[in-house]
Amino acid sequence: MDYPLRQAGLVHQKNEMPNSDAFDPQLRLDARSGLPEDWRFLLADYPRETWTAHTNLGEHTRFWLSIHRYFRITGVQLASRGDDYREGRISSHEFRTAIAPRLQQFLETLDHHHRIEDHVFFPKFMAADRRFVKGIELLEADHSIVDAEVHQMINTANDLLRTPADDGETLKRVGMAFAGSSDRIVKLLGRHLDDEEEIVVPLMLDRGEGELMGG
Numbered sequence: 001m002d003y004p005l006r007q008a009g010l011v012h013q014k015n016e017m018p019n020s021d022a023f024d025p026q027l028r029l030d031a032r033s034g035l036p037e038d039w040r041f042l043l044a045d046y047p048r049e050t051w052t053a054h055t056n057l058g059e060h061t062r063f064w065l066s067i068h069r070y071f072r073i074t075g076v077q078l079a080s081r082g083d084d085y086r087e088g089r090i091s092s093h094e095f096r097t098a099i100a101p102r103l104q105q106f107l108e109t110l111d112h113h114h115r116i117e118d119h120v121f122f123p124k125f126m127a128a129d130r131r132f133v134k135g136i137e138l139l140e141a142d143h144s145i146v147d148a149e150v151h152q153m154i155n156t157a158n159d160l161l162r163t164p165a166d167d168g169e170t171l172k173r174v175g176m177a178f179a180g181s182s183d184r185i186v187k188l189l190g191r192h193l194d195d196e197e198e199i200v201v202p203l204m205l206d207r208g209e210g211e212l213m214g215g
């Protein structure tokens with residue numbers, strides 16, 4: 001079995017990331033229910049239901065959206081295995097076998113994705129139109145919040161993976177902690193991905209990938 005799980009690059013350790021305390025507390029990822037209208041001002045011209053058929057939807061954006069889809073699906077699968085374990089439908093052995101390889105891939109893909117966004121995509125979007133700066137900075141702050149929860153999730157997963165199979169009481173306690181962390185990740189990521197897409201995709205469609213990405 002591939003464990004302990006390795007910490008990915010941990011974007012939240014970077015000093016230069018915007019601090020989420022710099023924003024209205026109601027806009028924090030774990031508090032908001034969406035972005036202010038004027039931060040997603042292109043969405044009215046490019047509503048979500050028109051994205052997939054739009055002629056300006058290029059390969060970069062399609063791939064990026066497919067990675068978001070992977071995060072949503074895998075996050076729900078992990079949380080679902082957590083529920084199965086919490087409610088006694090699978091054994092601790094089945095739970096460990098189900099989560100370890102999938103979680104490692106999920107964490108590494110998420111870390112890589114955040115790095116590309118922070119260092120490649122987001123600077124280009126902010127340079128394209130200064131009206132996006134506030135929204136993009138909030139998305140960067142979201143990454144810090146997600147990564148802090150990821151850190152927590154790795155610790156609880158490793159506790160679970162290291163606990164001897166005959167220590168039922170500890171297994172139950174750490175299994176519950178992991179399942180709780182999975183639930184929080186699904187919620188945080190769901191909000192972040194929806195908001196990020198509502199800023200980024202309309203901009204991509206409006207400008208076209210060639211102009212925006214310099215390719």
Ligand SMILES: [Fe+2]
Binds near residue numbers: 143192196
């Ligand atoms: Fe992101």
Ligand SMILES: [Fe+2]
Binds near residue numbers: 113117193196
């Ligand atoms: Fe993203």
